[in-house]
Amino acid sequence: MSNGYGIHMRGGVITERNPDFCTVRVRIPAGNLTIEQMRGLATIAKTHGPGFVHITTRQTIELPHLNPSDLPRIARKLAKNGTPLGSERDEVVNVIACPGTERCKYANIDTIGLAKKIDERLFGREMPVKMRIAISGCPNACTSPMLNEIGIMGRIQPLRIPGQCTGCGTCAKYCRENAIVVKNGVSVLDPVKCIQCGICIQSCPFGLLQSKFRHYLIMVGGRRGRHPRIGRTVMMVEDEEQVVAVVERIIQWVYRRAWSGRLLSEQLDDLHFDEFRKEIAAEISGSTGMQTLG
Numbered sequence: 001m002s003n004g005y006g007i008h009m010r011g012g013v014i015t016e017r018n019p020d021f022c023t024v025r026v027r028i029p030a031g032n033l034t035i036e037q038m039r040g041l042a043t044i045a046k047t048h049g050p051g052f053v054h055i056t057t058r059q060t061i062e063l064p065h066l067n068p069s070d071l072p073r074i075a076r077k078l079a080k081n082g083t084p085l086g087s088e089r090d091e092v093v094n095v096i097a098c099p100g101t102e103r104c105k106y107a108n109i110d111t112i113g114l115a116k117k118i119d120e121r122l123f124g125r126e127m128p129v130k131m132r133i134a135i136s137g138c139p140n141a142c143t144s145p146m147l148n149e150i151g152i153m154g155r156i157q158p159l160r161i162p163g164q165c166t167g168c169g170t171c172a173k174y175c176r177e178n179a180i181v182v183k184n185g186v187s188v189l190d191p192v193k194c195i196q197c198g199i200c201i202q203s204c205p206f207g208l209l210q211s212k213f214r215h216y217l218i219m220v221g222g223r224r225g226r227h228p229r230i231g232r233t234v235m236m237v238e239d240e241e242q243v244v245a246v247v248e249r250i251i252q253w254v255y256r257r258a259w260s261g262r263l264l265s266e267q268l269d270d271l272h273f274d275e276f277r278k279e280i281a282a283e284i285s286g287s288t289g290m291q292t293l294g
């Protein structure tokens, strides 16, 4: 009979402070679970553990205080429940996302659908460094995408229909960045102050503000922890398939070039990030016509 050693070596199984026990972390892209899956997890936690679960900061659930010899059975039950073993090693870990257009009134993109697509293609891929991916539907950045190895943020550039404006100032009142002023009876946007949240578009009572460019901003090399770093911008793309293609390309680049034992954020210059950024812009814009940051 298996003693669970093989499974114990996989990501998703964490040895506890008392090494006679382990915790299992579950794979839950975007943190979305059905009620049946929650019941299933509760049953597994109660059968094999002390009867509680832990909700992590990365939208997964952990089942604590498990007997390592139960791991093969637990792994089978988790897979049957549609919540298989997760990850925590140097690999692509649970992809997190805010509610996005599924529920949030500020969202510019379908974050949950995107998280599931990225999860399907890349979850658990072995890497020289841990790769955390976070997606936010707007610059409010509720999942802190800029503090992850790969961050994705939905944005939208507002554009007033030329020649049309009542000068009512509603959009200026809604803009928290003070990026809009009413001058000579019309609204004027300051593109430097604008963070492309899109709130003004929804605020105009006459529907005179429209989207010029709804897009996904992709960042790389952010991190939380002891020495937080803001990720650097890779590019902006206009649709979900392009995002997945860019994320896959970043993963390949990191897999081939990065060193283990150092955080990705500390290696970006050594990995010649600026050259990579130009390469990926040329590669992907050549085939898809996507726009990039200047």
Ligand code: SF4
Binding pocket: 098, 099, 100, 101, 104, 105, 106, 107, 108, 136, 137, 138, 139, 140, 141, 142, 143
């Ligand atoms: S990041 Fe934006 S879209 Fe996502 S939950 Fe927060 S406010 Fe809503």
Ligand code: SF4
Binding pocket: 156, 157, 158, 174, 175, 176, 177, 178, 179, 180, 189, 193, 194, 195, 196, 197, 198, 199, 200, 201
């Ligand atoms: S998109 Fe956001 S930041 Fe930009 S002008 Fe509109 S409300 Fe202000």
Ligand code: SF4
Binding pocket: 160, 164, 165, 166, 167, 168, 169, 170, 171, 172, 182, 186, 187, 203, 204, 205, 206, 207, 208, 209
């Ligand atoms: S809310 Fe609409 S009409 Fe009013 S100032 Fe802004 S763009 Fe013009």
